[in-house]
Amino acid sequence: xxxxxDELLPFYVNGTLDEGERxxxxxxxxxxxxxxxxxxWARSLQQRVKEDVPAASSEVGLDRAMQRIRAERAPARAxxxxxAAPASLLDKIRSxxxxxxxxxALRPALAGALALVAVQAVVILQMATTPSIDDATQIRxxxxxxxxxxxxxxxxxxxxxxxxxxxxxxLVEVRGxxxxxxxxxxxxxxxxxxxxxxAMTARLQASTIVDAVTPVDALPPSxxx
Amino acid sequence: LAPTSEHYHDCIALTSRLPGAPTMxxxxxxxxxxxIEQQDEAAFKELYRAFSRRLYAYVLRQLGDPSQAEExxxxxxxxxxxxxxxxxxESQFSTWLIGVARNKxxxxxxxxxxxxxxxxxDAVAETVACDDASxxxxxxxxxxxxxxxxxxxxxxxxxxxxxxxxxxEGMALAEVAALQACPENTVKTRLFHARQKLKNCxxxxxxxxxxxxxxxxxx
Numbered sequence: 001x002x003x004x005x006d007e008l009l010p011f012y013v014n015g016t017l018d019e020g021e022r023x024x025x026x027x028x029x030x031x032x033x034x035x036x037x038x039x040x041w042a043r044s045l046q047q048r049v050k051e052d053v054p055a056a057s058s059e060v061g062l063d064r065a066m067q068r069i070r071a072e073r074a075p076a077r078a079x080x081x082x083x084a085a086p087a088s089l090l091d092k093i094r095s096x097x098x099x100x101x102x103x104x105a106l107r108p109a110l111a112g113a114l115a116l117v118a119v120q121a122v123v124i125l126q127m128a129t130t131p132s133i134d135d136a137t138q139i140r141x142x143x144x145x146x147x148x149x150x151x152x153x154x155x156x157x158x159x160x161x162x163x164x165x166x167x168x169x170x171l172v173e174v175r176g177x178x179x180x181x182x183x184x185x186x187x188x189x190x191x192x193x194x195x196x197x198x199a200m201t202a203r204l205q206a207s208t209i210v211d212a213v214t215p216v217d218a219l220p221p222s223x224x225x
Numbered sequence: 226l227a228p229t230s231e232h233y234h235d236c237i238a239l240t241s242r243l244p245g246a247p248t249m250x251x252x253x254x255x256x257x258x259x260x261i262e263q264q265d266e267a268a269f270k271e272l273y274r275a276f277s278r279r280l281y282a283y284v285l286r287q288l289g290d291p292s293q294a295e296e297x298x299x300x301x302x303x304x305x306x307x308x309x310x311x312x313x314x315e316s317q318f319s320t321w322l323i324g325v326a327r328n329k330x331x332x333x334x335x336x337x338x339x340x341x342x343x344x345x346x347d348a349v350a351e352t353v354a355c356d357d358a359s360x361x362x363x364x365x366x367x368x369x370x371x372x373x374x375x376x377x378x379x380x381x382x383x384x385x386x387x388x389x390x391x392x393x394e395g396m397a398l399a400e401v402a403a404l405q406a407c408p409e410n411t412v413k414t415r416l417f418h419a420r421q422k423l424k425n426c427x428x429x430x431x432x433x434x435x436x437x438x439x440x441x442x443x444x
Contacts, residue, residue, distance in 0.1 A: 007413040010420070016397035045423065046392040048373040054291075056281050058274040061299030065273065068303050069266070 001028060005035060013042045152197050153179065154204065155214045156188045162209035170210075174203045180219050189219055249275045254318040258309040273302050276322055279394075283323050286389050287330045287382060297333065301326040316403075320396065324404055327386075334382065376426035384419035387412060 005028050011017045012025045029035045154176070158167055171178055171190065181188035192200050197215055204213045249272075260268035277298055285294040304325060305312070312321050377385055383405065390396045390404065402409045 048370040051370040064299035
């Protein structure tokens with residue numbers, strides 16, 4: 001019984017016991033004089049705890065809260081002004097994504113980043129759906145000539161140490177026109193004047209910067225032709 | 226984790242409970258919350274002023290740091306501004322509000338280094354053996370709120386919170402259990418031990434310094 005009294009006493013003091021529990025406590029205290037003394041102490045304790053009140057204004061922290069509220073509302077108000085002007089597609093994507101984000105302060109940065117990712121995704125998708133390009137010709141400094149340009153051609157491979165200036169000088173010397181290349185494998189295609197193919201081949205092969213010269217009848221297939 | 230800041234004592238006044246603080250029932254609270262949902266700053270301020278001191282008393286009791294308590298009060302009520310519909314009137318608004326603040330207090334506790342200022346109460350338990358009616362009478366007659374505060378600050382956070390919620394907030398057993406997220410029996414046990422420790426602490430103060438020289442314990 002003492003244990004039950006000890007458990008109920010704080011709630012007897014603060015007045016939250018139901019009728020039955022309160023009656024039980026009253027009966028217990030009538031039978032136990034010490035219990036009444038304990039009740040008196042508990043009531044005194046409650047009074048002292050209630051007296052221990054912070055000397056704070058009812059506006060404690062209010063300025064801080066209002067600053068946060070106004071900081072939150074300011075961007076929202078500012079965001080309404082530019083709506084008079086038509087928003088770009090990127091702006092629309094950004095603002096749409098921003099609405100999905102919970103933290104107001106992070107919305108512009110995160111939305112901008114997500115919009116950039118969205119644009120990149122579109123570009124990548126377009127590249128992925130473009131017809132594939134021949135590996136040997138997709139990297140070119142010079143676009144290939146059209147299909148109607150007459151041959152013959154020489155496929156020329158230069159040595160690794162050959163400089164661009166030396167290559168241009170050599171082509172001028174042999175009167176060759178660069179019509180395609182360099183491809184991914186380093187192939188240059190040089191248009192040759194009809195009847196001069198043998199002489200031009202010999203002159204190119206004699207150069208110290210040329211690795212190989214091969215006569216070809218046509219340029220390699222290309223998506224540009 | 227007990228409040229030890231000297232600033233705490235500067236922020237405590239010898240006043241009756243919440244003097245001048247407005248009382249507000251749930252109907253009025255819900256009406257204000259409806260206006261807050263419409264971004265009504267005046268309604269927010271009215272609600273703020275009605276509950277800030279009570280909330281501040283709870284947070285300060287737990288943390289003992291006035292500036293941190295002020296920050297948590299502002300943060301808690303700012304959450305009300307952001308999402309007023311979260312309160313549905315299923316409990317007293319003050320109880321619900323303390324629940325929101327409690328999570329922030331727990332976060333503040335986690336960021337603190339532990340201290341052991343409340344550990345000494347277990348040590349004094351054996352020092353004070355007398356537990357008869359005259360001892361209770363002596364305490365009831367001579368204890369003052371400064372002494373009670375001193376001993377409250379030596380309780381563990383859970384015990385101190387229990388005493389505050391029951392004796393200051395006047396919460397029922399089920400409310401305290403819901404707020405502390407524990408069974409009702411745990412609340413009963415906490416309250417029992419908290420009272421034992423407070424009693425022992427106050428008795429020890431009387432024994433050590435004598436009733437005439439114990440400003441925190443006697444009137």
